[in-house]
Amino acid sequence: xxxxxxxxxDYGAQYAxxxxxxxxxxxxxxxxxxxxxxxxxxxxxxxxAVILSGGPASVYAEDAPALDPxxxxxxxxxxxxxxxxxxxxxxxxxxxxxxxxREYGRTELSLTDTSGALHGGLPSRHPVWMSHGDSVVRAPxxxxxxxxxxxxxxxxxxxTDRRLAGVQYHPEVGHSPHGQEVLRRFLHDVAGIAPAxxxxxxxxxxxxxxxxxxxxxxxICGLSGGVDSAVAAALVQRAIGDRLTCVFVDHxxxxxxxxxxxxxxxxxxxxxxxxxxxxxxRFLDALAGVSDPExxxxxxxxxxxxxxxxxxxxxxxxxxxxxxxxxxxxxxxxESGGGSGTATIKSHHNVxxxxxxxEFTLVEPLRALFKDEVRTVxxxxxxxxVIVRRQPFPGPGLGIRIIGxxxxxxxxxxxxxxxxxxxxxxxxxxxGEIWQCPVVLLADVRSVGVQGDGRTYGHPIVLRPVSSxxxxxxxxTRLPYDVLERISxxxxxxxxxxxxxxxxxxxKPPGTIEWE
Ligand code: XMP
Numbered sequence: 043x044x045x046x047x048x049x050x051x052d053y054g055a056q057y058a059x060x061x062x063x064x065x066x067x068x069x070x071x072x073x074x075x076x077x078x079x080x081x082x083x084x085x086x087x088x089x090x091a092v093i094l095s096g097g098p099a100s101v102y103a104e105d106a107p108a109l110d111p112x113x114x115x116x117x118x119x120x121x122x123x124x125x126x127x128x129x130x131x132x133x134x135x136x137x138x139x140x141x142x143x144r145e146y147g148r149t150e151l152s153l154t155d156t157s158g159a160l161h162g163g164l165p166s167r168h169p170v171w172m173s174h175g176d177s178v179v180r181a182p183x184x185x186x187x188x189x190x191x192x193x194x195x196x197x198x199x200x201x202t203d204r205r206l207a208g209v210q211y212h213p214e215v216g217h218s219p220h221g222q223e224v225l226r227r228f229l230h231d232v233a234g235i236a237p238a239x240x241x242x243x244x245x246x247x248x249x250x251x252x253x254x255x256x257x258x259x260x261x262i263c264g265l266s267g268g269v270d271s272a273v274a275a276a277l278v279q280r281a282i283g284d285r286l287t288c289v290f291v292d293h294x295x296x297x298x299x300x301x302x303x304x305x306x307x308x309x310x311x312x313x314x315x316x317x318x319x320x321x322x323x324r325f326l327d328a329l330a331g332v333s334d335p336e337x338x339x340x341x342x343x344x345x346x347x348x349x350x351x352x353x354x355x356x357x358x359x360x361x362x363x364x365x366x367x368x369x370x371x372x373x374x375x376x377e378s379g380g381g382s383g384t385a386t387i388k389s390h391h392n393v394x395x396x397x398x399x400x401e402f403t404l405v406e407p408l409r410a411l412f413k414d415e416v417r418t419v420x421x422x423x424x425x426x427x428v429i430v431r432r433q434p435f436p437g438p439g440l441g442i443r444i445i446g447x448x449x450x451x452x453x454x455x456x457x458x459x460x461x462x463x464x465x466x467x468x469x470x471x472x473x474g475e476i477w478q479c480p481v482v483l484l485a486d487v488r489s490v491g492v493q494g495d496g497r498t499y500g501h502p503i504v505l506r507p508v509s510s511x512x513x514x515x516x517x518x519t520r521l522p523y524d525v526l527e528r529i530s531x532x533x534x535x536x537x538x539x540x541x542x543x544x545x546x547x548x549x550k551p552p553g554t555i556e557w558e
Pocket of ligand 1: 434435436437438550553554555556557
C-alpha cells in the first residue's frame, strides 16, 4: 500500500523543506514537488493533502509562479502558507492588494473567530512570524476569515466543508509558537489524515522495500563512522542479514575512538558482517610532504576509492554482489531534482583487479528521510549514541584539520586535543547548540610559552565551534568562558605539543567552517 502522502508545492526560498519536516513531525509523510508540477500530475500521485509553500515572489510579479485554480476542483484538501495563501486567495476569486502593506518578523495575530478549526481555542492574540509584501484584502467566496493582524485584515481563512485553508504567516518556523499545532490541526482535523508516519512505520516500510529490491541478492556498504552510512547499513542488515557486507576503510584520519565505535559498537548493535581495511600507512605515505589543502583532498579522495576497490574486490572474490548501499538523504534528492539508481565504480587504475567497470545497483534506504529522521531511526535500531548523534565530519577527516603536512605524530596530537574538546563540550550539555566544532592544529606555527621552569615552543590549536542550520551559513557559537577555560587548561596540560588554545570568532561567510 502506498504511504499516505502530503505534497508540498515549492514556491522557493527554502521554506518547502522545513514545511515537509514539520508535516512529518505531525506523523504524516510528505514530499516536495516543484511549483511547475501540473495539477494532473499532482492528482495522479493521489496526495492526501497539498500544502502551498511560501516564497519570495509577489503574486503580481510577471514571473510569479502560477497556481492553477483547477487544483481546487479536485477535492484534495489544500493549505496555503504565505505566498501560497495569497496565490490561493487569488485563484479562488478573493482580492490581494499590492498596496505596500508589509510585515516582516514577529507579528501579533488576532483571532477574529475563536471557533475556527485551525486557531479555535488558541490565545486570542499570539505571536507569529510574517514575511510578506502584498496582502489578502478579501477572502474568496465561502471562506471564513479567522484571524487578522494589526496591518492586515485577512491573516487566516478556512472553508472546512471544502477542506481548504490558509494562513498569511509561517507556521513552520519556531518563531510561530503555535504553528505546529495549526499544521497538525489542518492535517488531522481538517484534512482527516491519520497520523501513521512513525519511526516504527519508517523502519517497517524501508525494510520491506529493501527486501523487495534486493531479493536473494547480496549487497555491500561502505561505512564512514558517520550516522548516514551506519543507519543505511543497519536497515539493510535488518532486511537481508549477512547477505550484506560492510566495508570500513580506516584511513588513519579519524578521530579518537571512531574505529572502535564501528568495529565494536556498531557490529554489536547490528550483527553486521564487517570487513575493516587498515590503510593508515598508505594514506600517510601518499600525503607525505603535501601541505596544499586541495591536493590533500584530491589525494585522500583518490586513495579512498582505490582502497575501497581493493576491499570490494576481496569481497567479490568470495561472493557475487549486485547492490551498493548508499546513505543518500531526502534533501540531496530534492536538491538534485531526482536521480537514477545505478552507480558505476570505475576502477581507474585497476589496482584491485576489478573488472573495468563493476556495475552495482544502488540501494538507498534513506532516500525519503531527513537527517533528524535518520537519527531517530538509528536510535530505534539500537545504534550507539555516539554514532547516532555524531556531528558532521568531513570525508578527508583530520587530514584537512592539520594546517601543514599530515604526519602520524601531528595526527596523534590533534586527536588528543580534539578528544578533550569533544569530551568537555558534551559534559557541559552544549552538543545541541553546536552544529560542529572542528579542532584545528596549526602545525606550521609555533609560539613561545612557559611551562614549569622551562620555555616551550609549541603549536596552537584552534577551536571552531559553529551554530548552523545547514552549514551553508554559520555563526560562531558563544561558548561559556568556564567551558573554554576547562578545554584550554586540559589541552595545554595533557597534550605535550600544544601550548596555546585559540578561539575562532568568524561567521560564515566570510570564513568557512573548516580551515582548509
Ligand atoms: P565549509 O568548510 O565549506 O564546510 O564551511 C561546510 C560543511 O562541509 C564539511 N566539509 C566537507 N565534507 N568533504 C566532506 O565530506 C570535504 O572535503 C569537506 N569540506 C568541508 C564541513 O565539515 C562542514 O560540515
